[in-house]
Amino acid sequence: MTCSARRIWGLLYRHIALYRRSWPRLIELVYWPVLQMCIWGFTAQFISSRAGSPLVMAAGLLLAGVLLWEVALRSQMGVAVSFLEELWSRNLGHVFVSPLRPTEMVGGLIIVSMLRMLAGVLPAIGLAYLLYAFNLFTLGPVLVLFFANLMVMGWWVALGVVSLILRHGAGAETFAWAVLFGLTPLSAVFYPVTVLPAAIRPLALALPSTHVFEGMRAIVVHGVLIWSELGWAAGLNIVWMAAAILLFAHQFHAARVRGALLSIGE
Numbered sequence: 001m002t003c004s005a006r007r008i009w010g011l012l013y014r015h016i017a018l019y020r021r022s023w024p025r026l027i028e029l030v031y032w033p034v035l036q037m038c039i040w041g042f043t044a045q046f047i048s049s050r051a052g053s054p055l056v057m058a059a060g061l062l063l064a065g066v067l068l069w070e071v072a073l074r075s076q077m078g079v080a081v082s083f084l085e086e087l088w089s090r091n092l093g094h095v096f097v098s099p100l101r102p103t104e105m106v107g108g109l110i111i112v113s114m115l116r117m118l119a120g121v122l123p124a125i126g127l128a129y130l131l132y133a134f135n136l137f138t139l140g141p142v143l144v145l146f147f148a149n150l151m152v153m154g155w156w157v158a159l160g161v162v163s164l165i166l167r168h169g170a171g172a173e174t175f176a177w178a179v180l181f182g183l184t185p186l187s188a189v190f191y192p193v194t195v196l197p198a199a200i201r202p203l204a205l206a207l208p209s210t211h212v213f214e215g216m217r218a219i220v221v222h223g224v225l226i227w228s229e230l231g232w233a234a235g236l237n238i239v240w241m242a243a244a245i246l247l248f249a250h251q252f253h254a255a256r257v258r259g260a261l262l263s264i265g266e
Helices: 005-020 023-049 054-089 092-097 104-131 142-173 177-182 199-204 208-222 227-259
Strands: none
Touching: 005 023, 005 054, 005 104, 023 054, 023 104, 054 104, 054 142, 054 177, 054 208, 104 142, 104 177, 104 227, 142 199, 142 208, 142 227, 199 208, 208 227
16 A cells, blocks of 8 residues: 555645644744753753853763753654644544555644754754854764654654553543653763663663764764764664554544544544
8 A cells, every 4th residue: 555645635625724824833842842941951051151161061962962952952852732623623543544654644743843843943043043053963974864853753652642641531641641752761861871870871871862872972082973873763764663563553543443433532
């Protein structure tokens, strides 16, 4: 069975239309990344104002960590919240009365999440440059690979959340906001993984984000790109994405058999 670009575009256009006619939704896209950038940016500015180049470097690491982590957060929220929009509007049953297939729905939600992520993160990157003279693009072309790995991580986390909602209904909605925030300490966003207790380091190293941030710090501190970190991130993303797709397919089929697609969220 092949995916239809027309059906994917139909779902994508529905969500674009929601934002086109709703200024609160547009503000929400930018609000959280910009707020995070302001809070952590002023903190980084304070740190860099102290004497000593190590503190200046620490401030740069802090800003880079905030911006890159927003890529994963906005990607995950883009898929999860767009799915929840269908639940809140009681539209999920209507969507699947149409010829739309689950793979096409996921494809459409992923494209929506990419647009949401860019709309939220790019203004924050610009703000970091204007207010703090920090340019994330100095990391070089490897930044594209960092973005790609963090986006994919956001997608498979979101598919896991959607699977929970399909299984447990509206009671699992809070996981759309909680799961990736809960993974922040393990992802070593603001500190090296060696800071973590030895007992939980294997859990941290099982996350693609940990390897992305280890690679980012190697570039900022030593000016060296460690390709093995990117290799680990990509490999782990493949494994986790495959597991998330299988889980989503299973839970979607079970929800269809139970008739939950029509009643979920009530």
